[in-house]
Amino acid sequence: AQSVAQPEDQVNVAEGNPLTVKCTYSVSGNPYLFWYVQYPNRGLQFLLKYITGDNLVKGSYGFEAEFNKSQTSFHLKKPSALVSDSALYFCAPFTSGAGSYQLTFGKGTKLSVIP
């Protein structure tokens, strides 16, 4: 069975500092991996995805993520955090099998960027 873990419920970082939001996964086969962001009382917005190829994926709003197959991790990063980056972040592997296709969402990590 597939699973995803976001080990930190909350991450605090000072504005201008680099940020990392961690994600590890356990899925069969080669997963497609996604990061989404959610602002209060809103739906999720797509940030970036890893399908294949270069392990460093660049996405929206200056975010990037590093895929590490041996550690089964897909950590989200940004070189310089903004206050406006404060939101809830979700990691989600996409898996398929036996006619079923779905995203499995982590529990989310709340990012707070302190001015």
Place this chain on the structure above:
Amino acid sequence: DGGITQSPKYLFRKEGQNVTLSCEQNLNHDAMYWYRQDPGQGLRLIYYSQIVNDFQKGDIAEGYSVSREKKESFPLTVTSAQKNPTAFYLCASSITGSSNQPQHFGDGTRLSIL
């Protein structure tokens, strides 16, 4: 602008009552999804539909029902059998269900019990 519209934004349910949440998309996507979001639990899949007139149960389908009579519409009914319906409900769509394309989300409906 293309997107997903969920209505209403807030909904209240009385005991024993069924309520229906609306989801409409004008993205011409084949696949649509319903998720439930509870604090600290992430999103859990209720139902999904890969094509018109077809849908499958997700991880937490009990107490819910859906229909997919039109490509652009995927309403969710929360029945009286769902004993703990208070949650934030999110609808999403993607080009197809079996692709690696991202899902697009509406802004949700918050359901509460009176």
